[in-house]
Amino acid sequence: MAKRGYHHGNLKQALVDAALKLIEDKGPTGFTLSEAAKEAGVTPAAVYRHFEGREDLIAEAARQGYEIFSDLMEYAYETGQPSALASFEATGRAYLAFARRYPGHYVAMFESGISIQRTPDLAQVAQRAFAVLERAAANLSEHIPPEKRPPPQMFSAHIWALSHGVVELFARGSPGTKSPFPPEDLLETGIGIYLRGLGLVPPDD
Structure with missing residues (x-):
C-alpha cells in the first residue's frame, strides 16, 4: 500500500x-x-x-462504539413501546445485535481494559448507553410500591451483566461454549426468570 x-x-x-x-x-x-x-x-x-499512544486510539474506537451502541439501545427502547417489558427485552436484544455487527467496537469498549473515564467524551457517551437501560428498568417497576421497589440501577446492572455473559459465552463463538439454544432465547428466558423473581412481571399462567 x-x-x-x-x-x-x-x-x-x-x-x-x-x-x-x-x-x-x-x-x-x-x-x-x-x-x-x-x-x-x-x-x-x-x-x-x-x-499519543495505542490506548488513546483504542479509546476513540470505544467512544465511537458507544455512540453507535447508544443509538441502537435508544431505538430498541422506543420501538418496544408501549409495553415496558417489551422495551426492556428489546434493549437486551440490541446488545446482542451490536456485539455481532460491530465486534471491533465491542472489544474496544468492553474487553480492552480502557476505562470509560479516560476522556470526558467517552464517559458521557457511555453513560448515555447505561441510562437507556436504567430508564427501561425504572418504567418496568413503576407499578410496584416505592417501599418494595428494587433500585432500577441494581436490576438494570444485573441485566447488563446477563446480556454481556450471553454475548461472551455464546454469541461470539468462544471455543468450547456452544449452546444448544440460540443466544436470543437464552437472554430472553434469563431476563424473564430474573424479572419474575423480583416480582417485576407477573408469573406465567
Missing part, C-alpha cells in the same frame, strides 16, 4: 478504522501503532498528530 503520509484525507478516522480491523484480527493488545499506521496507509509518525 502506498504511503500517503500527512496528505491523508481523514487521517484520524482512517486510523480508527485500521485499529478496529486489527482489534478484530489480533485483539486490543495484539497490535502496535506502527501496524495501525501501516493498515491505514500512512507513516508511523503521522499517527501522533492525533493519538
Whole structure:
C-alpha cells in the first residue's frame, strides 16, 4: 500500500478504522501503532498528530462504539413501546445485535481494559448507553410500591451483566461454549426468570 503520509484525507478516522480491523484480527493488545499506521496507509509518525499512544486510539474506537451502541439501545427502547417489558427485552436484544455487527467496537469498549473515564467524551457517551437501560428498568417497576421497589440501577446492572455473559459465552463463538439454544432465547428466558423473581412481571399462567 502506498504511503500517503500527512496528505491523508481523514487521517484520524482512517486510523480508527485500521485499529478496529486489527482489534478484530489480533485483539486490543495484539497490535502496535506502527501496524495501525501501516493498515491505514500512512507513516508511523503521522499517527501522533492525533493519538499519543495505542490506548488513546483504542479509546476513540470505544467512544465511537458507544455512540453507535447508544443509538441502537435508544431505538430498541422506543420501538418496544408501549409495553415496558417489551422495551426492556428489546434493549437486551440490541446488545446482542451490536456485539455481532460491530465486534471491533465491542472489544474496544468492553474487553480492552480502557476505562470509560479516560476522556470526558467517552464517559458521557457511555453513560448515555447505561441510562437507556436504567430508564427501561425504572418504567418496568413503576407499578410496584416505592417501599418494595428494587433500585432500577441494581436490576438494570444485573441485566447488563446477563446480556454481556450471553454475548461472551455464546454469541461470539468462544471455543468450547456452544449452546444448544440460540443466544436470543437464552437472554430472553434469563431476563424473564430474573424479572419474575423480583416480582417485576407477573408469573406465567
